[in-house]
Amino acid sequence: MRNYLAIVTKELRTLFVSPIAYVVLAVFFAITGYFFYIILGNVIEFVMQRAFQSQQFGAAPPPFDAPAAVIRGFFGILSTILLFLIPMITMGIFAEEKKRGTIELLFTSPLTHLQLILGKFTALILFLLVMLVPTIVNSILLYLLSEPAPRLVTMLVGYLGAFLLGGALLAVGVFISSLTENQIVAAVLTFGTFLILWVIDATAGTGSTITNETIRYLSILNHYEDFTKGVLDSQHVIFYLSFIFLGLFLTSVSLDSGKWRG
Amino acid sequence: MIQAEHLTKRYGFTTAIQDVSFEVRKGEILGFLGPNGAGKTTTMRILAGFFPATEGRAIVAGFDVFEKPLEVKKRVGYMPEHPPLYEEMSVDAYLRFVATIKGVDRDKIDSRLGDVKARCGLAEEGSRLIKHLSKGYKQRVGLAQALIHEPEVLILDEPTIGLDPKQIIEVRELIRGLAGDHTVILSTHILPEVSMTCERVIIINNGKIVVMDTPENLTSQLSGGERIELDIVGPVENLPALLREIPQVKNVSLGEPQNARQPVLVETEGSADVRHLIARKVIESGLDLYRLSTQTMTLEEIFVKLTTEEETQEEETE
Ligand SMILES: Nc1ncnc2c1ncn2[C@@H]1O[C@H](COP(=O)(O)OP(=O)(O)O)[C@@H](O)[C@H]1O
Ligand SMILES: [Mg+2]
Numbered sequence: 001m002r003n004y005l006a007i008v009t010k011e012l013r014t015l016f017v018s019p020i021a022y023v024v025l026a027v028f029f030a031i032t033g034y035f036f037y038i039i040l041g042n043v044i045e046f047v048m049q050r051a052f053q054s055q056q057f058g059a060a061p062p063p064f065d066a067p068a069a070v071i072r073g074f075f076g077i078l079s080t081i082l083l084f085l086i087p088m089i090t091m092g093i094f095a096e097e098k099k100r101g102t103i104e105l106l107f108t109s110p111l112t113h114l115q116l117i118l119g120k121f122t123a124l125i126l127f128l129l130v131m132l133v134p135t136i137v138n139s140i141l142l143y144l145l146s147e148p149a150p151r152l153v154t155m156l157v158g159y160l161g162a163f164l165l166g167g168a169l170l171a172v173g174v175f176i177s178s179l180t181e182n183q184i185v186a187a188v189l190t191f192g193t194f195l196i197l198w199v200i201d202a203t204a205g206t207g208s209t210i211t212n213e214t215i216r217y218l219s220i221l222n223h224y225e226d227f228t229k230g231v232l233d234s235q236h237v238i239f240y241l242s243f244i245f246l247g248l249f250l251t252s253v254s255l256d257s258g259k260w261r262g
Numbered sequence: 263m264i265q266a267e268h269l270t271k272r273y274g275f276t277t278a279i280q281d282v283s284f285e286v287r288k289g290e291i292l293g294f295l296g297p298n299g300a301g302k303t304t305t306m307r308i309l310a311g312f313f314p315a316t317e318g319r320a321i322v323a324g325f326d327v328f329e330k331p332l333e334v335k336k337r338v339g340y341m342p343e344h345p346p347l348y349e350e351m352s353v354d355a356y357l358r359f360v361a362t363i364k365g366v367d368r369d370k371i372d373s374r375l376g377d378v379k380a381r382c383g384l385a386e387e388g389s390r391l392i393k394h395l396s397k398g399y400k401q402r403v404g405l406a407q408a409l410i411h412e413p414e415v416l417i418l419d420e421p422t423i424g425l426d427p428k429q430i431i432e433v434r435e436l437i438r439g440l441a442g443d444h445t446v447i448l449s450t451h452i453l454p455e456v457s458m459t460c461e462r463v464i465i466i467n468n469g470k471i472v473v474m475d476t477p478e479n480l481t482s483q484l485s486g487g488e489r490i491e492l493d494i495v496g497p498v499e500n501l502p503a504l505l506r507e508i509p510q511v512k513n514v515s516l517g518e519p520q521n522a523r524q525p526v527l528v529e530t531e532g533s534a535d536v537r538h539l540i541a542r543k544v545i546e547s548g549l550d551l552y553r554l555s556t557q558t559m560t561l562e563e564i565f566v567k568l569t570t571e572e573e574t575q576e577e578e579t580e
Contacts, residue, residue, distance in 0.1 A: 006362040010348070017350045105346035105407070108310040109363045110335040 003111050007119025008126075015089065015127055024085050028131050031081050032074075036138045039073040067150030068230065070142060075158040075228040078135070079221070082166050083194050089127060090173025091187035093120050094251075098181035113252050121174055121248060128166040132159065154230030161227020164240035165220065169194060171247025178254040194220075263288045263415055263445040264309060268318035271304050278304040279469040281318070286462075291441045293460030293477075294449035301469040302449035303343055306419050309447070310340035323414045336365055339413035339444075343420050345404025349393035353384055353403055356392060357410055364411035378406040382436065398429035405436065416440060418448040422455060434459050490537060492526040493553035494544060501526065504543050510536045523552060 015021045047066050097103040106116060139155050172193055177186040201219035216222060220243075223236040264286040271278045279301035286292045294302050308315045309322055311331045320327040323337035348356055354375065361371045379385050382402040387395065392403060401421070408416060421437065422430045437459050440446055450456060456463045457477040465472045494501070502514040510530045517525035530536055537554060544551045 003363055006359060010359050013355075014348065014350065100346070100349075101342055101344040102346040102348060104307075104312055104340070104342040105360065106363070107312050108335055108338070108340045109360070110332045110365055111363055112332070 003115045004119045004122075007111075007116055008122045011093070011120050011123030012126060015123060018092075020088055020092075021127070024088050025131060028081060028085055029134060032078060032135050033138070035077040036070075036074055036135075039070055039077070040142075043069050043073070067142060067146045067148065068154055070146075071139075071150055071154055071158055071230070072228045074138065075162060075224075078162050079165055079224055079228075082162070082169060083198060084191070085131075086166065086169045086173055087187040087190035087194070089124060090170055090177050090190060091183040092177065093124065093174055094178040094255075095181050095183040095186045099183070113255050117174070117248055117251050117255070121170065124170045124174070125167060128163065128170060132162055132166070151230065157227055157230045157232045160232070161224055161236075164227075164237060165224050168220065168240045168243035168247070171244040171251075172197075175247045175251045175254065178251045263290075263323060264292075264447060265321040266305070266309065266318070267320065269305065269308055269315045269320060270317040271301075271308060271313075272316045277469055279466075282466070282469075282471055283318075284464055284471065284474060286445055286447055288445055289442050290462060291437070291446040291448070291460045293456035293463045294447060294466060295451070295453065295456050295463055296449075296466035297451055300451075300466045302451075302466060303419055304469075305466070306340070306417050306447070306449060307342075310338055310417050311335050312340075336411070337413055338415045338417060339408035339411065340417045341404050341408040341419060341421060343423065345400050346407070347392045347400060347403060350391065352389050352391055353379070353395075353406075354388040356403065357406060360407045361410045366411050374410055374412070378409045381409065381439075382406040383432065398425050401425060401429070401433065405433070409440075414445060416444045416446045416448075418446065420449055420451070422450070422452070488530050488535075489557040490528040490530065490540060491553070491555050491557055492528065492540070492544065492551065494524045494526055494549050495522055495552060496524075496549035498524050498526065498549065501544070501547060501549065504547055505540060508536055508539050508543070510534055511540075 043066050046069075047064065050064065094103070097106060136159075139150075143149055143152070143155070173186075173190045176190045176193065177183070180186050180189070197218065197220045199219075201216045201222055203215060217239075223239045226233050226236055264284075266282055266284050269282040270280050282301070282305055284292075294305065296302050307313055309320055309327065311322075311327050311334050314328050322334045325333040325337075327334050348359070351359070357375050357378065358371060361374055366374055375388075376385075379388060382405050384399070384402055384406055387399060392400065395403065401424070405418070405421065408418065418437065422433050425433060434455065437446060437448065441461075448459065461476060462474070463477055464474045498516060502516070505511050505514045505528060510532055511528055512531045513529040515527045517527065519525075528540060537556070541551060541554055
């Protein structure tokens with residue numbers, strides 16, 4: 001436990017002294033803020049149009065949940081931004097230790113791989129929270145100013161989805177960083193892997209063969225959609241948790257194999 | 263304290279070390295000497311538990327490195343070839359982190375920190391960021407890191423590499439001061455280093471142990487004799503023949519005369535001291551003897567000799 005906490009603390013320190021962390025946070029807040037504003041504008045415009053049209057034709061408009069549309073759009077954008085930014089924060093997590101030789105310190109200390117991997121992953125998860133939590137400001141604004149107010153549970157489920165998706169992406173990034181000692185290579189490979197996982201369902205045919213179903217299942221985006229709609233389905237939660245487990249397990253295998261140790 | 267048994271490490275098709283066996287007793291300082299690429303780092307990494315050997319086993323501080331790695335790591339201080347430093351941390355923060363992951367008790371960390379900093383000449387540097395330290399100071403932090411948990415065994419991979427002469431002397435003195443309390447194994451590719459710091463030397467080349475002995479024994483055993491320099495005044499034409507009458511004398515050569523003095527180099531075999539016999543011969547032949555001094559073969563020469571012999575042997579077997 002003490003070792004684990006020491007790694008978490010050290011990793012947070014490393015993250016927060018590097019300019020990358022601040023650049024990532026700044027870019028993240030700027031883009032999420034900007035898109036929240038745009039999405040809000042679009043939805044309002046759309047609602048006004050509908051109201052205008054229904055007035056002209058004298059019929060009541062079909063029901064439209066405007067706050068839910070904002071939330072959905074916002075979490076959709078959030079996932080895309082995470083996809084771009086997470087490689088930046090995972091790229092160095094093991095690669096830099098190897099490059100600087102500090103992995104020799106870690107591997108010759110009485111630490112288990114589990115303490116090391118979980119410690120690093122926990123620090124990254126905390127960083128993810130630092131990214132996500134301030135965006136709640138947007139949601140609070142929406143909650144206070146919107147009429148009718150959005151359902152609270154819709155927003156919470158959205159955040160849970162973003163958190164799980166972020167966690168899965170982090171686990172993939174950690175694994176890839178453990179494969180190389182060059183953090184740029186790690187970042188590029190991680191981003192490439194994310195893209196593949198993102199668009200993979202486009203490669204699935206329309207039929208419901210086993211292959212198609214599997215491919216669709218692997219698409220990280222498919223599992224995210226329900227969360228943005230405020231629908232909590234345990235199947236998706238399990239998907240992301242297994243993804244995290246697999247990523248961390250592969251990291252442990254990669255550290256054990258020690259092929260790269262030179 | 264350290265027992266290496268038939269260690270072999272292969273990286274793919276290259277064999278970094280082959281059948282390396284040796285022992286280090288408690289409190290001893292063992293030097294690991296070899297040119298670059300000899301397999302020093304590989305051997306030390308195996309002993310420190312960084313990676314497993316392909317074959318063979320190692321017992322360090324009473325535990326098998328592969329079966330009980332955590333027990334071994336608690337008792338070993340390892341300083342890699344490149345000090346494993348987190349540059350953005352201060353010296354104190356770094357040493358505190360290392361102390362924690364090495365399992366130093368929470369309430370002992372402060373006193374350990376003070377102790378290693380004093381020992382490694384870092385008392386004033388605690389709050390400085392590691393990235394702002396000079397190379398010599400970084401090396402000291404690397405050493406402090408290895409000492410922080412009072413390990414029984416210290417493994418130091420080229421501890422003086424890249425330091426200036428003054429720093430080298432300081433680090434060597436520091437290491438000598440560690441003997442007794444700690445069992446030390448240190449590697450180097452610089453010869454004077456082992457004769458200055460180590461009680462026993464292993465010479466390794468191409469991944470194999472070539473010899474293992476005390477620096478003194480190595481010198482006498484391998485030179486198998488002495489080189490004696492004489493300065494003579496007078497006609498020396500007959501001297502070489504006369505000196506060869508002494509059974510131990512192997513070779514006599516005459517140098518270029520300088521200021522009427524004729525330098526003569528006498529090479530002997532075996533361990534017997536024959537300087538008095540040589541002096542007598544010179545006097546008896548009516549010459550004046552101005553100087554007689556021995557020139558022992560330095561480890562440096564032995565080393566060159568060893569490695570070249572090793573290579574010629576290999577060429578022959580191929
Ligand atoms: N990661 C690696 N992959 C392949 N070969 C390696 C690796 N590390 C070391 N070697 C080789 O193993 C041999 C021994 O290297 P090393 O133990 O570093 O020697 P030394 O420390 O004595 O300079 C060298 O021939 C080196 O090229
Ligand atoms: Mg080396």
